[in-house]
Structure formats: C-alpha cells, structure tokens
Amino acid sequence: xxxxxxxxFYWIYFLFLAGIIIPLPANAVRPVGDFITFSGxxxxxxxxxxLTQNYTSGGAYTPKSIILNGVYPDDPLGNGLYTGYRxxxxxxxxxxxxxxxxxxxxxxxxxxxxxxxxxxxxxxxxPKRIQTYRFLNFTSTIENKYGFFELKAGGVLFxxxxxxxxxxxxxxxxxxxxxxxxxxxxxxxxxxTFYEDKNIARDSRWGSASLQGFSLxxxxxxxxxxxxxxxxxxxxxxxxxxxxxxxxSNILAIQVQKKIATHLMGMNYYxxxxxxxxxxxxxxxxxxAREFILSAETKWNFQKWSATAEIGTGAVSNPVxxxxxxxxxxxxxxxxxxxxxxxxxxxxxxxIGANVVxxxxxxxxxxxRNIQADFTQVDPQYNITTFEGAVTExxxxxxxxxxxxxxxxxxxxxxxxxxxxxxxxxxxxxxDTITYQHRLNGINRSQFLFYRNGxxxxxxxxxxxxxxxxxxxxxxxxxxxxxxxxxxxxxxxxKFVLGKKEVIVSNYTNYNSxxxxxxxxxxxxxxxxxxxxxxxxxxxxxxxxxxxLVGLFGIxxxxxxxxxxxxxxxxxxxxxxxxxxxxxxxxxxxTTGLYFRQRWYSxxxxxxxxxxxxxxxxxxxxxxxx
Numbered sequence: 001x002x003x004x005x006x007x008x009f010y011w012i013y014f015l016f017l018a019g020i021i022i023p024l025p026a027n028a029v030r031p032v033g034d035f036i037t038f039s040g041x042x043x044x045x046x047x048x049x050x051l052t053q054n055y056t057s058g059g060a061y062t063p064k065s066i067i068l069n070g071v072y073p074d075d076p077l078g079n080g081l082y083t084g085y086r087x088x089x090x091x092x093x094x095x096x097x098x099x100x101x102x103x104x105x106x107x108x109x110x111x112x113x114x115x116x117x118x119x120x121x122x123x124x125x126x127p128k129r130i131q132t133y134r135f136l137n138f139t140s141t142i143e144n145k146y147g148f149f150e151l152k153a154g155g156v157l158f159x160x161x162x163x164x165x166x167x168x169x170x171x172x173x174x175x176x177x178x179x180x181x182x183x184x185x186x187x188x189x190x191x192x193t194f195y196e197d198k199n200i201a202r203d204s205r206w207g208s209a210s211l212q213g214f215s216l217x218x219x220x221x222x223x224x225x226x227x228x229x230x231x232x233x234x235x236x237x238x239x240x241x242x243x244x245x246x247x248x249s250n251i252l253a254i255q256v257q258k259k260i261a262t263h264l265m266g267m268n269y270y271x272x273x274x275x276x277x278x279x280x281x282x283x284x285x286x287x288x289a290r291e292f293i294l295s296a297e298t299k300w301n302f303q304k305w306s307a308t309a310e311i312g313t314g315a316v317s318n319p320v321x322x323x324x325x326x327x328x329x330x331x332x333x334x335x336x337x338x339x340x341x342x343x344x345x346x347x348x349x350x351x352i353g354a355n356v357v358x359x360x361x362x363x364x365x366x367x368x369r370n371i372q373a374d375f376t377q378v379d380p381q382y383n384i385t386t387f388e389g390a391v392t393e394x395x396x397x398x399x400x401x402x403x404x405x406x407x408x409x410x411x412x413x414x415x416x417x418x419x420x421x422x423x424x425x426x427x428x429x430x431x432d433t434i435t436y437q438h439r440l441n442g443i444n445r446s447q448f449l450f451y452r453n454g455x456x457x458x459x460x461x462x463x464x465x466x467x468x469x470x471x472x473x474x475x476x477x478x479x480x481x482x483x484x485x486x487x488x489x490x491x492x493x494x495k496f497v498l499g500k501k502e503v504i505v506s507n508y509t510n511y512n513s514x515x516x517x518x519x520x521x522x523x524x525x526x527x528x529x530x531x532x533x534x535x536x537x538x539x540x541x542x543x544x545x546x547x548x549l550v551g552l553f554g555i556x557x558x559x560x561x562x563x564x565x566x567x568x569x570x571x572x573x574x575x576x577x578x579x580x581x582x583x584x585x586x587x588x589x590x591t592t593g594l595y596f597r598q599r600w601y602s603x604x605x606x607x608x609x610x611x612x613x614x615x616x617x618x619x620x621x622x623x624x625x626x
Contacts, residue, residue: 035096035097036094036095036096036097037094037095037096038092038093038094038626039092039093039095039625039626040090040091040092040093040108040625040626041088041090041091041623041624041625041626042089042090042623042624042626043069043087043088043089043090043091043180043621043622043623043624044068044069044089044620044621044622044623045068045069045070045087045178045180045619045620045621046066046067046068046069046619046620046621047066047067047617047618047619047620048064048065048066048067048617048618048619049063049064049065049066049067049615049616049617050063050064050615050616050617051063051064051613051614051615052614052615053602053612053613053614053615054613054615055448055456055457055610055613063615067084067447069087069088069089069180070084070085070086070087070180071084071085071086071087072084072447084447084450085447085450085465085466087180088110088180089110090108090110091107091108091110092107092108093105093106093107093108094106094108101140101141101142102138102139102140102141103138103139103140103141104137104138104139104154105137105139106137137152137153137154137155137156137157138152138153138154139151139152146221146222147218147219147220147221147222147226148218148219148220149216149217149218150216150217150218151214151215151216152214152215152216153213153214153215154212155212156210156211156212157210157211157212157213157214157215157230157232158208158209158210158211159208159209159211159215159228159230160207160208160209161228161230161253161255161268161270162255162266162268162295162297162310163310163331163361163362163363163397164268164270164293164295164310164312164314164329164331164356164358164361164362164363165253165255165268165269165270165293165295165358165360165361166208166209166211166230166253166270166360166361167207167208167209167360167361167362168206168207168208168209168362169362169364169396169397170206170207171393171396171467172393172508174536174538174552174554175190175191175194175506175538175540175550176538176550176552176581176583176597176599177443177597178595178597178619178621181206183625186587186590187548187585187586187587187593187595188540188542188548188585191504191540191548191550192504194493194504194506195416195493195495195504195506209234209236209360209361210234210235211230211232211233211234211251212232212233212234213230213231213232213233213250214230214231214232215228215229215230215231216228216229217229223258224258224259224260225256225257225258225259226256226257226258226259227254227255227256227257228253228254228255229252229253229254229255230251230252230253230254231250231251231252231253232250232251233249233250233251234251234359234360236359236360236385237249237251237272237274237359237360249272249273249274249275250272250273251270251271251272251273251360252269252270252271252273253268253269253270253271254268254269254270255267255268255269262301262302263298263299263300263301264297264298264299265296265297265298265299266296266297266298267295267296267297268293268294268295268296268297268310268312269293269294270291270292270293270294270358270360270361271290271291271292271293272289272290272291272358272359272360273288273289273290274288274289274290275287275288287319288317288318289317289318289319289370289371290315290316290317290318290324291314291315291316291317291357291358291359291371292314292315292316292317292324293312293313293314293329293356293358293361294312294313294314295310295311295312295313295329296310296311296312297309297310297311303337303339304336304337304338304339304340305334305335305336305337305340306334306335306337307332307333307334307335308331308332308333309330309331309332309333310329310330310331310332311329311330311331312328312329313326313327313328313329313353313356314326314327314329314353314355314356314357314358314399315327315355316355316357316368316370316371318370320370321368321370325355326353326355327352327353327354327355327356328351328353328356329351329352329353329356330349330350330351330352331348331350331352331397332348332349332350333346333347333348333349334346334347334348342410343408343409343410344408344409344410345406345407345408345409346405346406346407346408347404347405347406348395348404348405348406349403349404349405350397350401350402350403350404351402351427352397352398352399352400352401352402352427353399353400353427354367354368354399354400354427354428354430355367355368355399356399357371357399359371359385362397363397363398363399364387364390364392364396364397364398364399365385365386365387365398365399366386366387366388366389366390366398366399366400366401366431366435367386367399367400367430368386369383369386369388371385371386380453380454381452381453381454381455382451382452382453383453384451384452384453384462384463384464387435387469388430388431388433388434388435388471389426389431389433389434389435389474389483389514390435390436391434391435391436391437391485391487391512391514391530391532392422392424392485392487393437393510394407394420394422394487394489394510395407395420398424400426400427400428400430401424401425401426401427401485402424402425402427403422403423403424403425403485404422404423404424405420405421405422406420406421406422407419407420407421407489414494414495414496415492415493415494416492416493416494417490417491417492418489418490418491418492419489419490420487420488420489420490421486421487421488421489421521422485422486422487422489423484423485423486423487423518423519423520423521424484424485424486425482425483425484425485425518426482426483426484427482428482429480429482429483432473432474432475432476433471433472433473433474434471434472434473434474434483434514434529434530434564435462435469435470435471436469436470436472436512436514436530436532436558437467437468437469438468438469438470438556438558438577439510439534439536439556440534440536440554440555440556440577440578440579440601441554441577441579441599441601441603442466442467442468443466443467444599444601444617445461445463445468445603446463446464446465446466446467446468447463448461448463448468449463450463451463451464451465456470456611457608457610457611458608458610458611460472460565470558472530472560472564472565472573473564473565474529474563474564475563475564475565475566476516476529476563479516479563481516481517482516482518483514483515483516483529484514484515484516484517484518484519485512485513485514486512486513486515486519486521486522486523487510487511487512487522488509488510488511488512488521488522489508489509489510489511490508490509491506491507491508491509492506492507493505493506494506498541501541501542501543502542503539503540503541503542504539504540505537505538505539505540506536506537506538506539507535507536507537507538508534508535508536509533509534509535509536510532510533510534510535511531511532511533511534512530512531512532513528513530513531513532514528514529514530514531515527515528515529516529526561527561528561529560529561529563529564530558530559530560530561530564530573531557531558531559532556532557532558532559533555533556533557533558534554534555534556535554535555535556536552536553536554537552537553537554538550538551538552538553539551545587546586546587546588547584547585547586547587548584548585549582549583549584550582550583550584550585550597551581551582551583552579552580552581552582552583552599553579553580554577554578554579554580555576555577555578555579556575556576556577556578556579556603557575557576557577558573558574558575559572559573559574559575560572560573560574566607567607567608567609569607571606571607572607573605573607573608574605574606574607575603575604575605575606575611576603576604576606577601577602577603577604578600578601578602578603579599579600579601580599580600580601581597581598581599581600582598583595583596583597583598584596591624591625591626592622592623592624592625593621593622593623594620594621594622595619595620595621595622595623596619596620596621597617597618597619597620597621598616598617598618598619599616599617599619600615600616601613601614601615601616601617602614602615
C-alpha cells in the first residue's frame, strides 16, 4: 500500500524559479536575451485602534483592535475570519525575458491569509496559502514590416482605452496616510512630488482597468493605424472567480485609432456579458445581462492648447430593464498650455445618458441598481455599484448627468494655487436620493464594515474600497425639478525655508451643494437639500536629512434641510467631523524606512444622536526594499 502526498502548489513556484535560475550546462543553448531581475519589499504595518465612542449597531468593529497589514482579527459577524484590506507582508516581483520576443512577470505575495480561518484551520474557503498577488502575466512581442505587435495573457492585466470603455477614476487622497503600493523610499521626495503634482505618487496601473484574460495591441501599422483588443473577466463585472458560481461573466473591448500628425482619431467598442442562467436556451435579455458602449474619439494637440472628445452611445439589457435601451454620450475637454493665458486652464463639458453604464470605465454609475454580477443576489447590502444622486469629486464623471467643469491653476513663485468650479444636473429624475462621500477619515470609516451598503446605526452608509459614503432621501414631494449639483474646490501648496530647512504646507477646501435648480455657483443657504464642506491642512518638515515630521488637521461638515431625511425630532442631518494627527518618517537607509502615525478623530450628528464615534489610531510601519 503506497501513500501519495500532494505537493503544495507554492513549492511548484519555487521549483520553477530554481529551474530558471540554475545555470544551463556549458554546451546548452541559452535563449536569446535571457535576463531575470528581482525586486520587492518586506513590510510590517501594525495599527492599534481605540474608540471611546463607537457604533453599537450596524455592524461596527469592536472598540479596541489590533490590525496587522490591513487585516482585522476581530470579526463582528462572529465567523472567526480574518477580514480587511489585503496588504502584503512580503512581495517579490520577478521579471524575465527568456527570448527576444517573450517576457513574463510574476508578483509573489505572502499576506495574513497564511493564518487561515480562525475557527477552522483546515477550511477550504480560507485556507493557509501563498499566492500570486494581482497578476501572473506573460508577454510576447513581434516586430515586422507591418508594425509592432504585443500579446499579453495572465492573471490580471492593467489596460486602458477611453474614458467610457476601459478606464479607472483616481480619487484624491491625503498625504498623511501610508499606502502599500508606494515604491518611493526617500520620505521627503514623496512630499516634494505631491507639491509639484496634484496627488500622491502612484504606479501607472492606477489609471487602468484590471482584466484577467488577454490583450493584443499593434502600433506602427500602415497608414499610421494602431489598435488594442482586450477580453476576459474583471473584478467589477462578475469577479475573477465568477465561474465558480456558474456565472459566465466576460468583457470585450476594441479600440482602433489613426494618427494624423500630432493628432489622433479612433473608434471604441465595449460589451460586458453576464450569463445568468447557463441551463436556459433563451440567450436574450431574459437570462443575459449586457452593457454596451460604442464611441468615436479624437485628440488634438497643438503647441499652446489641446482638446479631446468622445462621442457615442451606450445601452443596458438585462432581465429587469428589458432589451436594449440606448442613450447618448458626449465628453469634451479643452486644456491650455503655458503661454496661452497667464494661467493653466481646463474646461470640460459632458452629457452622459442614464443607460451609459460601464463599471470598468471612468464614469460613476448613478442610475441603475440592476448592474450586478448575479441577479439571484437580492440582498441590497452587497450592491455597492450604484451611487444614486452622487456628489462627485471635481472632474469625476457620472451617468445620467450633464454638466461643466472649469479650473485654473497658477504658480506665484513658490505658491501653487488651483481653483475649480463644477455645475451639473440630472438628465432624468430616477431616485429621490443623495449619496455623498465622507472624505475626512474616509479610510478609517470604510473599515467599520468592509464592502457593504446600508450599514451604520441608521443603515445609511455604504463602504467601498477605502471610501465611505452616506445616503439620505429627498422628501420634497412638491418639486418636479431635476436635482442639481455644484462644487467649489480651492487648493494651494506653498514651499518656504524655515531654519535652513525647506518646508511644504498645503491646504485643500471642497464645498458642495445639492438643490432643485441648476445654478452657476453653489448654494450657501438652506435652500439646498444638502451642503458639505471639507477642509484639510497639512505640513511636511524635514527636521533631519533622514527625518520628516508630518502634521494633519481636517474638518468636515454636512448639513441637510427640512426636505431631506429627518430625525425623530423632525430635524435634518447636521454632521461635524474632525481629524488631526502627527507623523514621523525615518529613512534608516536608502532601502529601509520606519514610519509612525498618530491620528485622533471624532464625528457626530447633532440630530441623529446614534451617529457618532470618537477615538484614535496609532500606526507603525517598517518597510524594507530590495
């Protein structure tokens, strides 16, 4: 009687690596261009949370908790599972080019899933495991007289086409937080980058959609044509493992472009297809959900200005909405360069119909609650894809919306100033709901319960990835007007010398109003259904060549009027939040850093008395690059 022992799959990876690294015999023929590089980091990120006031209902975490690399051992649902945002303890990236026309890259991740499921260490749902992080990709290229062609296949590809087809909106973040994806080792350079640009330094994949499947691209084709084709699964449509639930979810996107001097013209096609019932012979809207996008785009680049436009149409088809319903799509943008005006100007105008729905695009879905991978999933707490009546950030596009965004930027010596205005309105009134973001302490709030809708003491909050939103109702039964939205953004950054040290300070103020009339400027009176204010001030001081001190103070206000959700005493939301803290970045050497953060925060709704919390978080991170 013989016994077989299965080889753990991670040993296959190690053997695979060993087979590549071990030199070939002297008489063996090496592939052309044989080259392997390794890089990565080891990271320990520990946080201690202590809430002196916390939500007693709605699924909040326990008042005291220790968080290790984004993973919370405390499980409010009592399942004994490690939950949280998965952040790596150790990452190893390998990039190899075995031949002239082939290459592949692998990210190995070790995270806290090695602990498995607390209540059942032998669980097959949450086993102890090591796995590739985000992608295991292979690339093949060929160049001939017809052009340069590249084929990619693998775990997760990051690609982008147009705003309406494959794109990813990048939310604004504050610089007090530490982020696992940052590859910058010198602390002060991180803040200098923020001063020179508008946001945190990110890797190029952030602006792209993630795809598990294949992509084929070609450039330098005859007549200056180029193309890109992408096919596979995405996290936003069905998920990468949707096949486990017999949900055959895939997307197909095609882009064809032609260069004309320094300009560009092209066509885009996108379809998302979810088979809801594989056993049915009726392959139509009754058991297949589809979202379509068809558009033409153009980009014009001149010495002192540039312009882009994407014009097309979109449609939705599923068992709830019925067969295809088409709506128009128009997005135009003008940008000036230095020398045209005394400042840099940007102007964007858009008209995006309610049926232009694409969760893999840069357009937020505000119109359709039926866009989900599994139509048998009727529990609304898991639907975090619909932002009814969304109060958007500046430059963020939403469907069922028409509007204009204007901004000017001016550098006055070492002072950088950006002023932005936005005015928009619904195209058709679908929901009597307003969804607004809690930007201050947003990451902390989102961790009260991950990826859920209808949580909190009044079941009004929705938590997405590192974001926390709230929904209130419009109760104005006499109004037939379309809901309108206005925004004012003012940001400045200043660099000066203090005690022979270069100091950077920044201030960002955002004000929004939601009302029943289209307006050029935001409302400041109680005529607005909702008014929100967010102010953030930060300072970065290099006290030593290896030490940077960081300070933060923020305040957030949200006030409704009598025509919105009211408390038992008949009063609207009246919310105030604070956040302040300090941090120390210590560069131990060129490849190792130690980072400390202490944040205090509080929040309360004056009229909804259960909606309040208060506490602090202490965070310590050690990061070693190699």
